[in-house]
Amino acid sequence: MLTEVTATRYVTPLREGGSLPGIVEADDLGTYVMKFTGAGQGRKTLVAEVVCGELARRLGLRVPELVTIQLDPVIGLAEPDQEVQELLKASGGLNLGMDYLPGSIGFDPLAYEVDPAEAGRVVWFDALINNVDRSWRNPNMLVWHGDLWLIDHGATMIWHHNWPTAQSASAKPYNASDHVLAPFGPDIAARRRARAAGHRGTADRGRRRGAGRVAGRRARLREHRGAPPRVRRRAAAARRDDPRPDHPRRADQGQAFAGSRLAGGPPGAAAAPGRAGQEDRAGREGRRQVSTERDVFEYALVRVVPRVERGEMFNAGVLVYCRAKSFVAARTHLDEAKLKALDPGADVVGVRAALRAVEGVCGGGDGAGQAAGDDAGRRFRWLIAPRSTVVQPGPVHTGLTADPEAEVERLLDLLVR
Numbered sequence: 001m002l003t004e005v006t007a008t009r010y011v012t013p014l015r016e017g018g019s020l021p022g023i024v025e026a027d028d029l030g031t032y033v034m035k036f037t038g039a040g041q042g043r044k045t046l047v048a049e050v051v052c053g054e055l056a057r058r059l060g061l062r063v064p065e066l067v068t069i070q071l072d073p074v075i076g077l078a079e080p081d082q083e084v085q086e087l088l089k090a091s092g093g094l095n096l097g098m099d100y101l102p103g104s105i106g107f108d109p110l111a112y113e114v115d116p117a118e119a120g121r122v123v124w125f126d127a128l129i130n131n132v133d134r135s136w137r138n139p140n141m142l143v144w145h146g147d148l149w150l151i152d153h154g155a156t157m158i159w160h161h162n163w164p165t166a167q168s169a170s171a172k173p174y175n176a177s178d179h180v181l182a183p184f185g186p187d188i189a190a191r192r193r194a195r196a197a198g199h200r201g202t203a204d205r206g207r208r209r210g211a212g213r214v215a216g217r218r219a220r221l222r223e224h225r226g227a228p229p230r231v232r233r234r235a236a237a238a239r240r241d242d243p244r245p246d247h248p249r250r251a252d253q254g255q256a257f258a259g260s261r262l263a264g265g266p267p268g269a270a271a272a273p274g275r276a277g278q279e280d281r282a283g284r285e286g287r288r289q290v291s292t293e294r295d296v297f298e299y300a301l302v303r304v305v306p307r308v309e310r311g312e313m314f315n316a317g318v319l320v321y322c323r324a325k326s327f328v329a330a331r332t333h334l335d336e337a338k339l340k341a342l343d344p345g346a347d348v349v350g351v352r353a354a355l356r357a358v359e360g361v362c363g364g365g366d367g368a369g370q371a372a373g374d375d376a377g378r379r380f381r382w383l384i385a386p387r388s389t390v391v392q393p394g395p396v397h398t399g400l401t402a403d404p405e406a407e408v409e410r411l412l413d414l415l416v417r
């Protein structure tokens with residue numbers, strides 16, 4: 001049986017896939033990712049989440065603890081976001097919850113390496129449950145304290161949506177070509193051998209690309225291993241006084257750190273007000289001429305939200321796309337002090353790797369991994385798609401530039417560094 005808790009606070013929506021789950025706090029003071037019965041995907045996806053999540057756990061794969069959450073729809077009455085309000089009002093009663101893993105980073109195959117045995121176990125499991133939702137565009141895995149965790153098993157057991165054809169559907173071979181772990185050479189036979197030998201655990205572990213593991217993390221993990229995350233987190237919270245220094249909570253969180261630079265104005269910024277009026281006609285025409293050589297570009301900031309449930313963020317990179325020149329590029333810069341200020345326990349190596357992966361996708365070629373076949377525009381659209389994890393894109397804005405490459409550097413200096 002799953003533990004039952006009662007929702008006491010709606011924290012934030014998670015806009016990534018389609019179902020609009022949200023982080024909620026419950027009466028046991030735990031935080032959970034809540035999957036709503038009122039969501040368009042329907043209850044069967046939640047049934048699949050429970051069946052496959054618990055199956056994975058029994059097979060020794062890491063899945064955050066599942067609970068049921070009682071929701072009093074009255075919580076939704078004062079919620080200003082119409083979409084969220086409707087979801088809450090339509091989901092009174094029992095819903096599904098998954099223990100929220102604070103500071104976990106969305107799995108990115110360019111940032112994290114998985115050994116073939118572990119990749120084999122996950123692909124084998126996804127074939128068993130017919131999971132169509134572990135593609136590189138939608139990995140549904142998190143990296144937390146250096147380990148791989150599986151989430152979101154709603155799009156599995158597809159056959160249970162149509163029982164008359166279930167038999168034939170379940171006999172179809174599983175197509176793993178689009179699987180996010182396909183490039184890691186999944187060793188399916190290892191999985192089979194391990195099962196035959198009665199092995200259930202996940203002893204083999206992945207590792208960060210290009211970076212060793214942090215020794216302290218290993219030790220910390222060993223200390224808490226075995227206990228469910230919810231228990232570990234609460235035990236840790238009870239043991240320590242929060243080491244976090246007083247954090248100024250700012251209304252303008254997105255610009256919390258970039259603000260001082262903006263206030264001072266960018267180097268070589270536009271002319272002071274009134275100046276244009278003093279310009280002579282030739283000057284204005286000259287400028288107009290230059291502007292015709294400029295192309296439209298789109299850009300977005302790459303932001304780091306060390307603790308999604310707190311919402312504080314800072315800028316750590318910029319993405320620029322210029323359609324006319326088929327140009328896309330990203331430049332990132334991680335200020336470790338800012339990261340540590342917002343989350344003393346942040347996974348610095350993981351965040352750095354995730355930022356580097358964004359640059360890799362823009363750079364194209366081998367560094368772009370499974371996105372290598374996409375043109376510049378598709379790679380940009382992919383990177384600006386909403387994400388609710390630690391590294392996420394901001395809103396897209398537009399401008400004109402004669403030199404997109406220089407624009408990337410200029411915006412990095414202006415908005416990030």
Ligand SMILES: Nc1ncnc2c1ncn2[C@@H]1O[C@H](COP(=O)(O)OP(=O)(O)O)[C@@H](O)[C@H]1O
Pocket residue numbers: 014015016017018019020021033064098099100101102104106140142151152154387388389
């Ligand atoms: N247990 C969790 N801990 C931390 N973040 C989570 C957890 N579950 C989901 N998320 C975040 O929320 C996003 C959406 O959740 P998911 O279960 O994939 O729902 P859907 O894809 O149906 O919207 C995930 O991609 C991930 O960034």
Ligand SMILES: [Mg+2]
Pocket residue numbers: 016017138140152
């Ligand atoms: Mg998902």
